[in-house]
Amino acid sequence: MLLGVLSDSHDNVGILKKAGAFFREKGVAALLHAGDWVAPFSALVLREGFGPEGRLIGVFGNNDGERHYFAQVAERVGLELLPEAGEVELGGRRIALYHGTAAILTEALIGCGKYDLVVTGHTHRAETKRAGKTLWVNPGELCGALTGANTVALVDLDTLQAEIIKL
Numbered sequence: 001m002l003l004g005v006l007s008d009s010h011d012n013v014g015i016l017k018k019a020g021a022f023f024r025e026k027g028v029a030a031l032l033h034a035g036d037w038v039a040p041f042s043a044l045v046l047r048e049g050f051g052p053e054g055r056l057i058g059v060f061g062n063n064d065g066e067r068h069y070f071a072q073v074a075e076r077v078g079l080e081l082l083p084e085a086g087e088v089e090l091g092g093r094r095i096a097l098y099h100g101t102a103a104i105l106t107e108a109l110i111g112c113g114k115y116d117l118v119v120t121g122h123t124h125r126a127e128t129k130r131a132g133k134t135l136w137v138n139p140g141e142l143c144g145a146l147t148g149a150n151t152v153a154l155v156d157l158d159t160l161q162a163e164i165i166k167l
Contacts, residue, residue, distance in 0.1 A: 007121025020049020
């Protein structure tokens with residue numbers, strides 16, 4: 001199963017559309033957004049680009065506002081919106097999804113041994129790391145505001161391999 005991972009889109013409508021279309025073309029079964037969408041309309045834009053078929057799962061980041069309205073938009077567009085952190089099972093893998101605001105919590109999720117995959121964002125730096133059986137993926141920033149790079153990740157849940165992609 002192929003999984004798309006993104007974070008820190010910060011209302012960049014053009015790149016959200018591009019990312020959704022990219023993941024649709026790659027045939028990913030689900031998208032994980034690790035927060036900092038910023039405004040609720042970002043979920044609508046991503047859903048439109050990705051299409052109605054795949055699962056769309058996300059968490060809130062530290063810059064996300066209008067959370068009550070965001071939850072309403074999420075329900076309308078079929079976004080499974082978790083709070084600041086959550087866990088899901090996809091492709092037989094246990095996955096933790098957290099924005100990554102507190103480094104100590106990120107390290108705890110990676111090191112606890114409970115998860116096959118931990119996905120975070122927040123730092124705007126694309127990176128991956130292995131700790132025992134756990135793969136950690138931070139796809140970097142979709143918005144491109146700090147690094148100038150619009151990055152996402154593809155994760156093959158069968159092999160538990162990740163690739164950082166510059167859009």
